[in-house]
Amino acid sequence: MNTPTPHLSVRGLSAGYGRARVLFDIDLTIEPGTIACVMGRNGVGKTTLLNTITGLITPTTGTITHNGTDITHLAPHHRTRRGIAYAPQGHDTFAPLTVAENLHVTHQATRRGGPELIDAALARFPRLQPLLHRKAALLSGGQAQQLAIARALVTNPSLLVLDEPTEGIQPNIVAEIEAAITDTAAQGITILLVEQYLDVALRLADTVTVIDAGRIIHTGPRTELTHESAHALMAI
Ligand SMILES: Nc1ncnc2c1ncn2[C@@H]1O[C@H](COP(=O)(O)OP(=O)(O)OP(=O)(O)O)[C@@H](O)[C@H]1O
Numbered sequence: 001m002n003t004p005t006p007h008l009s010v011r012g013l014s015a016g017y018g019r020a021r022v023l024f025d026i027d028l029t030i031e032p033g034t035i036a037c038v039m040g041r042n043g044v045g046k047t048t049l050l051n052t053i054t055g056l057i058t059p060t061t062g063t064i065t066h067n068g069t070d071i072t073h074l075a076p077h078h079r080t081r082r083g084i085a086y087a088p089q090g091h092d093t094f095a096p097l098t099v100a101e102n103l104h105v106t107h108q109a110t111r112r113g114g115p116e117l118i119d120a121a122l123a124r125f126p127r128l129q130p131l132l133h134r135k136a137a138l139l140s141g142g143q144a145q146q147l148a149i150a151r152a153l154v155t156n157p158s159l160l161v162l163d164e165p166t167e168g169i170q171p172n173i174v175a176e177i178e179a180a181i182t183d184t185a186a187q188g189i190t191i192l193l194v195e196q197y198l199d200v201a202l203r204l205a206d207t208v209t210v211i212d213a214g215r216i217i218h219t220g221p222r223t224e225l226t227h228e229s230a231h232a233l234m235a236i
């Protein structure tokens with residue numbers, strides 16, 4: 001029997017900065033249409049893993065396969081064209097551009113669909129609608145985070161990579177971001193999420209991977225974890 005191709009497969013991945021090694025022998029498999037949540041304490045290498053998967057960091061060993069194609073050495077913008085969209089940690093936007101310009105520039109740069117992608121992204125984040133002509137630099141943290149995710153969505157991703165989208169965000173906006181992630185996954189888009197808040201992670205995730213000191217210390221279906229066991233893993 002043929003095993004279905006995973007959406008993303010990471011094998012034996014190691015990475016770091018200069019001589020400092022940060023990630024060691026990471027294996028991660030994400031099935032199509034699922035939400036994979038990566039957790040771990042500050043500084044364990046979560047962002048480094050996402051930066052390696054999106055091509056901003058070159059791994060020292062290992063392979064990354066997207067829909068069966070080896071993308072280990074593909075440039076970041078080619079990964080975006082393949083449908084890998086990234087909303088990095090700290091709500092990354094084009095600060096001098098307006099909300100509308102942020103969405104249009106990103107949409108134009110990738111051209112993975114028509115202008116309806118912009119309408120759909122704005123429909124998902126209605127708070128951005130009255131702010132279309134405001135410069136991104138002037139948005140609140142929560143608004144900027146919504147714009148960062150909306151920018152990723154206008155590239156029509158097949159894989160949406162989100163690094164701590166709820167970091168420093170007030171609870172009602174966290175709920176909106178959570179709903180946007182759930183809706184996006186319901187459309188069949190695969191999601192790789194780094195999330196520090198245990199409650200949010202356990203509500204959203206299909207699979208949970210916990211990293212400590214650059215190594216995977218747990219990976220498996222969400223259903224295998226209780227609140228207590230997840231908390232214990234995070235406290236190691
Ligand atoms: N550009 C860099 N140059 C050198 N070291 C770096 C660089 N970026 C990160 N590091 C180091 O790599 C390690 C992992 O950092 P990383 O940002 O991946 O952690 P993280 O798990 O995302 O942490 P956080 O939860 O705080 O976001 C840390 O020790 C960090 O100081």
Ligand SMILES: [Mg+2]
Pocket residue numbers: 046047048089163
């Ligand atoms: Mg990080």
